[in-house]
Amino acid sequence: MKKVRRSLRAARRITNFVIAHYLSAIEAHRRNKWVAWCTAVPPPIEILYAMDIQPLFPENYACVCAVRKETMELFRKSEADGYLQDLCSYARCVIGFLLGGKAPLGGMEKPDFLLSTKNVCSIYLKWWQVMSHYLKKPLLILDCPRITDKIEKYHIEYVKDQLVSLIEELEKITGESLDINRLRSSVELSRKAAELWHKSLDLRKNKPCPMGVTDASAAMFPYVVSAGARDAVEYYKMLYEEVKNRVKEGIGVVDEEKYRLVLSGIPYWHNLRLFNYLEEKYGAVFVYELYTATWGIYKPDPSKPLESLAYKSLFNPINLPGEWTVEWIVKVMKEYDADGVIMLSSRSCKATSLLHPAAQKVLSKEYDIPCLIIEADHTDERAYSDAQVKVRLDAFMEMLEARKEK
Amino acid sequence: MNIDDLLNDPIQYVKKTAQSCGRNVVAFFPVGVPIELIHAANLQQFPLIIMSEDFSAADAYMHTFACSLSRSVLQKFLSGDLDFVKAFIIPDICDSLWSLYNIVKLTDPNRKLYLFHYPPKKDDKSLNYFKGEIIKLWEFLKELSLSQSSEEILKDSITKFNEQRKLLRKLNNMRKSNSPPFSGTDFFKLMLAAFFMPVEHHIDMLNSILGNIEKWGTKKEGVRLLVSGHMVENVALIELIEESGGLIVADDMDIGSRHFSQDLAVRKDIFAGIAEHYLMTPSPYRHSVEDRAEYILKLAKEFDASGVIFLIRKFCDPYLFDYPILRRMLEEEGIPSLLLEYEFPFSAAILRNRVEAFIEMLR
Ligand code: SF4
Ligand code: SF4
Numbered sequence: 001m002k003k004v005r006r007s008l009r010a011a012r013r014i015t016n017f018v019i020a021h022y023l024s025a026i027e028a029h030r031r032n033k034w035v036a037w038c039t040a041v042p043p044p045i046e047i048l049y050a051m052d053i054q055p056l057f058p059e060n061y062a063c064v065c066a067v068r069k070e071t072m073e074l075f076r077k078s079e080a081d082g083y084l085q086d087l088c089s090y091a092r093c094v095i096g097f098l099l100g101g102k103a104p105l106g107g108m109e110k111p112d113f114l115l116s117t118k119n120v121c122s123i124y125l126k127w128w129q130v131m132s133h134y135l136k137k138p139l140l141i142l143d144c145p146r147i148t149d150k151i152e153k154y155h156i157e158y159v160k161d162q163l164v165s166l167i168e169e170l171e172k173i174t175g176e177s178l179d180i181n182r183l184r185s186s187v188e189l190s191r192k193a194a195e196l197w198h199k200s201l202d203l204r205k206n207k208p209c210p211m212g213v214t215d216a217s218a219a220m221f222p223y224v225v226s227a228g229a230r231d232a233v234e235y236y237k238m239l240y241e242e243v244k245n246r247v248k249e250g251i252g253v254v255d256e257e258k259y260r261l262v263l264s265g266i267p268y269w270h271n272l273r274l275f276n277y278l279e280e281k282y283g284a285v286f287v288y289e290l291y292t293a294t295w296g297i298y299k300p301d302p303s304k305p306l307e308s309l310a311y312k313s314l315f316n317p318i319n320l321p322g323e324w325t326v327e328w329i330v331k332v333m334k335e336y337d338a339d340g341v342i343m344l345s346s347r348s349c350k351a352t353s354l355l356h357p358a359a360q361k362v363l364s365k366e367y368d369i370p371c372l373i374i375e376a377d378h379t380d381e382r383a384y385s386d387a388q389v390k391v392r393l394d395a396f397m398e399m400l401e402a403r404k405e406k
Numbered sequence: 407m408n409i410d411d412l413l414n415d416p417i418q419y420v421k422k423t424a425q426s427c428g429r430n431v432v433a434f435f436p437v438g439v440p441i442e443l444i445h446a447a448n449l450q451q452f453p454l455i456i457m458s459e460d461f462s463a464a465d466a467y468m469h470t471f472a473c474s475l476s477r478s479v480l481q482k483f484l485s486g487d488l489d490f491v492k493a494f495i496i497p498d499i500c501d502s503l504w505s506l507y508n509i510v511k512l513t514d515p516n517r518k519l520y521l522f523h524y525p526p527k528k529d530d531k532s533l534n535y536f537k538g539e540i541i542k543l544w545e546f547l548k549e550l551s552l553s554q555s556s557e558e559i560l561k562d563s564i565t566k567f568n569e570q571r572k573l574l575r576k577l578n579n580m581r582k583s584n585s586p587p588f589s590g591t592d593f594f595k596l597m598l599a600a601f602f603m604p605v606e607h608h609i610d611m612l613n614s615i616l617g618n619i620e621k622w623g624t625k626k627e628g629v630r631l632l633v634s635g636h637m638v639e640n641v642a643l644i645e646l647i648e649e650s651g652g653l654i655v656a657d658d659m660d661i662g663s664r665h666f667s668q669d670l671a672v673r674k675d676i677f678a679g680i681a682e683h684y685l686m687t688p689s690p691y692r693h694s695v696e697d698r699a700e701y702i703l704k705l706a707k708e709f710d711a712s713g714v715i716f717l718i719r720k721f722c723d724p725y726l727f728d729y730p731i732l733r734r735m736l737e738e739e740g741i742p743s744l745l746l747e748y749e750f751p752f753s754a755a756i757l758r759n760r761v762e763a764f765i766e767m768l769r
Contacts, residue, residue, distance in 0.1 A: 081730050082729055082730035082733060082745065083726075083727075083730055084726055084747070086471065086720065086721055086723075086726070087723060087726055087727065088723075091727075118526055121501050122498075122499065122500045122501050122504070122691070122723060122724060123501070123723055123727070125526050125692075126690070126723065126724055126727035126728070127727065129694050129695055129727075130695070130727060130731065132694075133694075133695060133696070133731055139694075141526055141527055143525050143526055143527065143532065143535075145498075145523045146498050146504060146521055146523065148507070148519075148521050154538065158531075158535050161531055162531060165529075165531065321508060321511065322508030322509065322511060322512050323508075323511065323512060323515075326512065345469060347469075347471045348471075350469075350471065350472060350500075350501035350502060350505060350721075350723070351501045351504075351505075353469060353471075354468060354469055354472050354501065354502070354505030354509070355505055355508055355509065355512075356469065357465075357466065357467050357468060357469060358467045358468065358508070358509040358512045358513065359512070361466070361467065361512075361513075362512055375469070
């Protein structure tokens with residue numbers, strides 16, 4: 001049994017951040033401001049913050065429900081209405097809430113409108129249409145075409161053009177016009193937060209690794225919900241200092257770090273203890289997650305706010321070609337001196353999972369990178385078997401051990 | 407070759423036809439990909455309506471919770487059955503297909519693939535972008551072609567497909583009668599053939615059927631139904647419904663009324679016309695559930711359907727997401743519906759039980 005460090009102070013503060021975030025929507029309504037339900041992968045929320053519109057994120061909310069193990073009633077509600085268990089469990093969770101299921105933190109404050117991108121999964125659009133239907137509130141859509149080669153000028157122009165229309169719509173809704181200087185400052189705040197967040201992640205190249213996957217998965221929250229607001233920057237300043245200190249003092253996630261791993265896929269929120277299992281039993285630490293690194297991967301430029309927000313919306317790993325993801329993994333394996341990749345597939349999230357088997361083949365054949373694929377569900381614990389998962393993890397770790405001895 | 411032979415071995419059919427016409431083959435998922443462009447580029451179209459019962463090769467590269475249509479295509483691709491295909495057009499309509507695109511590219515980087523994007527909105531900016539997509543696809547197809555093409559030829563192709571649409575509508579309208587001269591099974595076979603056969607042949611076939619309608623097809627009695635979904639890739643599913651006491655009189659499907667309900671208007675800007683046509687047909691990949699409900703309700707009324715069956719493949723997210731709201735919106739208009747989630751090979755006994763119970767309720 002390896003000794004595992006207590007989590008980062010910054011990570012423990014996330015609970016307060018989460019609560020404050022959900023309260024901020026209630027507060028916004030009290031001040032006669034607007035609330036929007038947004039997809040979590042880069043819609044340009046910097047624009048919303050510049051216009052005093054408070055974004056809320058149903059995906060994050062579903063994840064909060066899963067961490068607190070308060071999803072079952074919500075699933076039952078949506079399933080009773082015909083939303084089958086194969087559908088995205090995040091979506092089923094929030095739809096369950098809209099259909100009257102009891103939800104934690106008093107539920108989400110209802111929005112004045114909804115905003116969906118189309119840059120991760122095809123579910124976004126469908127799910128947001130469904131919510132817009134139940135809430136009887138308008139749905140705004142930002143279409144981001146899939147990138148099959150590289151991001152071209154015409155892609156950026158297309159998204160930028162839509163941003164212009166989006167701003168017009170928002171001005172109609174709020175009756176106030178966007179102040180371009182405010183937008184610039186909000187893009188600057190977003191850039192700063194992204195930079196600090198990624199600087200903190202970069203510190204995990206150090207040995208021992210100063211921040212584990214559980215902390216990183218918590219600490220990404222401020223960037224997701226507050227890109228463009230001041231609180232995210234404050235938060236990441238604090239996080240960066242703390243992680244830097246750990247590096248200075250040589251403090252790692254575990255006392256004897258033996259294996260360094262890369263994670264692909266969404267954490268199984270209902271069972272974050274799985275990570276502890278690897279840390280405690282094997283001294284195996286995740287040093288990089290494609291998931292947490294996705295947020296802030298591109299740093300927007302305040303001198304050309306619309307263009308760079310357009311780019312940010314397009315530049316999202318799942319929107320990029322499969323080869324890009326494979327190369328990304330190969331690159332971080334090297335940079336972080338990692339031993340293997342664990343891919344958490346989710347049966348109800350095709351977008352983050354379907355590439356796993358093919359990527360595993362290419363990584364092991366062409367790059368000799370060991371990968372393990374686990375199959376469960378990111379929010380729905382009924383699709384998870386702890387014993388089976390551990391058997392597979394054990395076998396994988398034994399294999400890594402044998403490789404080390406060679 | 408008659409339709410049954412074609413449907414028994416579509417790959418063989420496509421190969422033979424391409425050979426006899428001296429054309430390269432382009433495969434595509436028949437969900438709103440402008441078939442006129444393929445025709446005008448003098449290419450042999452191959453709609454990827456194929457089913458595999460063996461997934462051994464595909465399972466090593468794709469999770470089993472992708473839909474079985476995409477897994478079937480991957481299986482055939484990996485086992486070399488599709489080596490004769492020059493290029494694949496994959497519409498970006500769902501995560502199964504986006505992943506299929508990526509997986510094929512990872513396993514065979516030299517394969518010619520085209521990802522076709524649909525904007526999810528109907529405003530001018532979307533139309534304009536979509537027009538650009540169509541022009542790009544046109545250029546891509548022209549490069550694959552063994553012969554020269556032009557916008558004039560494209561206009562001719564559109565005219566031909568409009569002729570086909572007109573004939574299909576004529577036939578389809580006969581289903582409004584109290585006792586239609588043919589069954590839903592007959593009609594679906596004809597619809598599948600519409601996507602496989604060279605349009606000229608299909609038009610000839612339609613003309614001869616219409617000229618002798620009493621001799622074609624089988625008259626069936628049954629409770630009048632509308633089916634809604636993506637496509638019926640296996641007529642056995644339709645047969646099963648009709649054997650259980652239903653009579654399918656209308657559909658809301660890509661291989662069905664969405665193909666022929668409207669002519670494609672030839673505009674001065676020909677590509678703008680194509681974009682408008684394909685962007686406006688209600689379908690779950692880009693339209694709201696309200697738009698779809700309106701389309702289904704209109705059809706149900708016109709064709710006097712007593713109930714609706716949603717035929718949805720397991721793991722097909724876009725359709726499964728729309729279903730609960732559609733069900734409720736239909737209910738509010740007094741139209742009961744049934745969700746028939748299926749998978750190939752399907753268990754006929756289970757499906758039959760469910761359909762029979764539904765039809766009993768409608769009687
Ligand atoms: S399908 Fe996956 S990527 Fe899409 S919303 Fe659900 S969890 Fe997120
Ligand atoms: S059946 Fe559904 S999931 Fe499969 S390719 Fe068609 S739309 Fe996509």
